[in-house]
Amino acid sequence: MTHLLALLFFFKASPAAAALPAERIQAAAAYSSSHGGHAFLVMQNGKVLHESYANGHARGMTHRIYSGTKAFWCLAALAAEKDGLVNLDEPVSATLTEWKADKRRSQITVRQLLDFSSGLPPMFGLHENTFKDRTAAALKVPVAGTPGRSFIYGPASLQVWHELLARKLREKGQTPTRYLERKVLSAVDLGPQRYLPDQKGAPLLASGFMLTARQWAELGQWVVKHKEVQGALKGSANPAYGLGFWNNHAASSTAREVDVEAMLDRPWAGQSWRGACISRAAPADMLACIGSYGQRLYIVPSQKLVIVRLAQDKKPNDALMLKLLFSVGTPVR
Incomplete structure (x- = not known):
């Protein structure tokens, strides 16, 4: 076999993660669509929990994922x-x-x-x-x-x-x-x-690359299943970035939430990544692919959770959108 899947270590299935509450998913999806979102897809334990399309987008349409x-x-x-x-x-x-x-x-x-x-x-x-x-x-x-x-x-x-x-x-x-x-x-x-x-x-x-929400989610599903890949995605000069993936390792109640797209708009010498996380509310093992203009793939291996957000020229407030997903009692804005 020539697939990357066959070149890596054997993966043993583990128990299913507790399902993310539907009301939190709906709140995050509503936030996404009200801020220019085209697609919002949530998969957990390999199953689709939510899939919605808005603002002229439809399932099966490919979308630029930029970075x-x-x-x-x-x-x-x-x-x-x-x-x-x-x-x-x-x-x-x-x-x-x-x-x-x-x-x-x-x-x-x-x-x-x-x-x-x-x-x-x-x-x-x-x-x-x-x-x-x-x-x-x-x-x-x-x-x-x-x-x-x-x-x-x-x-x-x-x-x-x-x-x-x-x-x-x-x-x-x-x-x-x-x-x-x-x-x-x-x-x-x-x-x-x-x-x-x-x-x-x-x-x-x-x-x-141009992908549908479900196609991009397949990458997330694959990463969830391969712990050795997750372990390889460590930061270096920027502890929040490694091998094509952003991470939330610094997440804590006192961590500094950073808008990645806004920070990258600064000249490189003026960027500040020390102690930075994407979201204090999201799990610390969360990984993310962040594409310009609001394209997002979030991966939470500990919860076997994959979230795709596609948009047209409008980025979300990642910290707020993820707070809607992961914090109990957060009001919808």
């Missing part, structure tokens, strides 16, 4: 490590040998590319569909931060990861896109995606 795309490419890195293709803690320069002579680039590891702690600047211009050569631009851009210490969120690091994986696969006659499809997308019943290639054919790893 939700990143998680799929990071899971490809876990598959590549399992296959023995790469060690996430090896220096990138072991494969991209042109980096060996550069004092700062030679320090960067594969994991740092995936955690956005490589020190490379974001290079948001790489998002442009008409970009001539994303790979060449990302490989040559001067390092802006300290590798391993600076969290700089943007497409450049992932484009370097794509080139590294391409070189690893070249002798096998494979491509990163095909590898992603065989090892990751097929494991969650997805086929080829919208890759937004540049003029040289390199896909954009930071964004591009």
Whole structure:
């Protein structure tokens, strides 16, 4: 078997989690739709508890998930490590040998590319569909931060990861896109995606996928079932982010709730992630894929819970929406 599912440890079923109360789900769904939400899907113990569509959206319609795309490419890195293709803690320069002579680039590891702690600047211009050569631009851009210490969120690091994986696969006659499809997308019943290639054919790893709510939920279901994957999604320079997923590890009654999209709008040097959580009310083991303009995939492994929220150009207040789901007696706004 070639699926990523078959490459990881055997998963034993555990008892079903207590169902999330229907009134809380309805409150969160109402909040979502009143704030531009298109879809709201809640699955628990592998079953749909709630599915609603609003504001002109309907079940079966695909939707841009923007940065939700990143998680799929990071899971490809876990598959590549399992296959023995790469060690996430090896220096990138072991494969991209042109980096060996550069004092700062030679320090960067594969994991740092995936955690956005490589020190490379974001290079948001790489998002442009008409970009001539994303790979060449990302490989040559001067390092802006300290590798391993600076969290700089943007497409450049992932484009370097794509080139590294391409070189690893070249002798096998494979491509990163095909590898992603065989090892990751097929494991969650997805086929080829919208890759937004540049003029040289390199896909954009930071964004591009279009999924239905149920399709995105399949990724969440898969993560719920694989504890070893959950354990790999740890933060580094930003303790709230690791390998394509945001986390709620710092959640407590006194934690600092952060609006992730708003924080990312700041210049990277002015962002503050220390002690940050997504929601004080949500469980600390919650993971999230956060896409621009309100696209959300929340995963709570301890409750076998997956929530998808799709929207059009309007983000929610994550802390408030999750408080409606997880706090008893919270009024609907």
